[in-house]
Amino acid sequence: MSRADTILELVKASYSTQPSYKNPSFYGVPENYDQVKTLRDLLEINYKYSSTKKQLRENLIIRIKNNENPFVGIIGFDDTVIPAIKRGLLAGHDILFVGHIGQGKTRLAELISEKLLSPIPIVEGTLTNDIPTELPYTHLVDLINGKEIEKKTPEFHVSKDCEELIRNNGLDTRIKWVDGKQRYRYVLATPDISVKDLVGQIDVVKIIKKGIELYDIDSYSPGYLLQSRYGILCLDELPVLDPRKQVTLLSVLQEGRFTTGAYPVFFKPDVKIIATANPMDYTHSGKIIEPLADRLKSHIETHYPNTIQDETLILIQEMDMLNRDYKSTFLPVFILETITRIFQKIRNHPEVNSDRGVSVRSTIHSLEALIGEVECKRAIHNNILVIPRFSDLQCIFQSSKFELDEIEDTSENRIEFLNNIIREVMQETSLHFFNGFFKSPDLVAIRNDFKDKSFTITQNQYQIQNFKLQEKEPDSNTKALSNGRLLYTTQLKQFPQLTNVVKRAVEELRNKQNDLIKLAKGFGIERNLEYIEFKSEFNESNLGNDNDDKEEELWAAMIELLLEYLRFTSPPILDKKDDTFEGTIGNV
Incomplete structure (x- = not known):
């Protein structure tokens, strides 16, 4: 059997035989897909591409069956937005998120692409995510044999660059697997976006360099739609696009294809469109044309956190x-x-x-x-x-x-x-x-602590304070000054009952910090937890004692919190005049 016959049989067998592989994590790819590195490898496993909508649906089903959350990091939408997204994806809908700024709309689109799209094999070095097995098998056979292909339909399958790579490298053509995150294309809709930006345009530089004719497909430079091929195109603030540009999207949503300029070719990007809109533009100004809004089949309202x-x-x-x-x-x-x-x-x-x-x-x-x-x-x-x-x-x-x-x-x-x-x-x-923290004797003791004394707060207690001694006996704050600084821990020595309460409050804070970390981990949050972990030095038994300046900031924060609380007890324990807290007169 000649080499050409061997190639023909390999390609025909691959195209006509169902793949036997299964992947528990991603639909439609082998479990060891990263070991498939050449076109020969791809043909030998009988790879079959599944549509974007199919991938999203099947991968979501896998996550649901495994009780996995593909929206880790999205907080507050569990009972509202997330169920609507799942319904839309299972139904194969393109989606419009409607909500105010800062509600996580584009983050949702990113996660859908990252977590629910299967990796796909493309010819390494192509800009339009060219999957070689999406070519008609006769075209692929000719390319592997180093021949030009005869196109009988005006459909775009792979780019000219891809054809050349296969023609030059045959079955050894390098394959690269790209995941959903790499096939996510974010576009902020602005008035200066043109129709050509969306659908592509004639590239004059290519014409000059390659000496090709004006309307040869080789002169085509892909737009956003083809750049996000086999993936997700997120159009942020869709209503900003004027109606003429919005019309461009209609054929993609309606028929799954588009044309551009005078090229005698139609493109099937197999792209999922997820758009966002502000409620003002969406509901009041009517800036999304009705046919486009109708074809974005699921309209999902987002919201700010409720708690x-x-x-x-x-x-x-x-x-x-x-x-x-x-x-x-x-x-x-x-x-x-x-x-x-x-x-x-x-x-x-x-x-x-x-x-x-x-x-x-x-x-x-x-x-x-x-x-x-x-x-x-x-x-x-x-x-x-x-x-x-x-x-x-x-x-x-x-x-x-x-x-x-x-x-x-x-x-x-x-x-x-x-x-x-x-x-x-x-x-x-x-x-x-401090809800439930105090008992009545605590408050009485603190009120007695403040008899004829006051506590002064300042944003920077370390700076040299400008104070003037009066002819009369200086007050407790003047006595508490340490080297001209109004340190909180130095002032605190005049308030033994307050000191005991602050120590207890620090322990309460430690418990609350640990509870918050546990809660965050329960939501799958791992970032930045080290900044809310209670410092080991805060647990020392000599906290707040002499020469323990490194805890001054913690004590200052807790004291300010506590003094504010004591203003609002019923009846108030303290009064605040400017930045000074003084005891009140009355019974607790």
């Missing part, structure tokens, strides 16, 4: 710590919850424009800014731990993105509004943290 817990977990997962040394940074759970409460309160406030939304990104960016504030004000200069506390919160205005609705949306009004929200949340957080 403090959900948004706090998202905050932990998404915060960017810029490779900070986790040993030098500690984020108390009450600070994380404070940031979350602030933005949940803003988001749901009647004076805030709900049409614009308040993104979870504001929550994340505000925590990052808060950490930067601590570094700038205290940590870098004094070489101390980075631990945010209540007195640092005023810095978050720069990352608080919201628009006032009921009153004039000026910078001054937004600052005043945010300050009021911060004060409310400090009260809520402190009451929540």
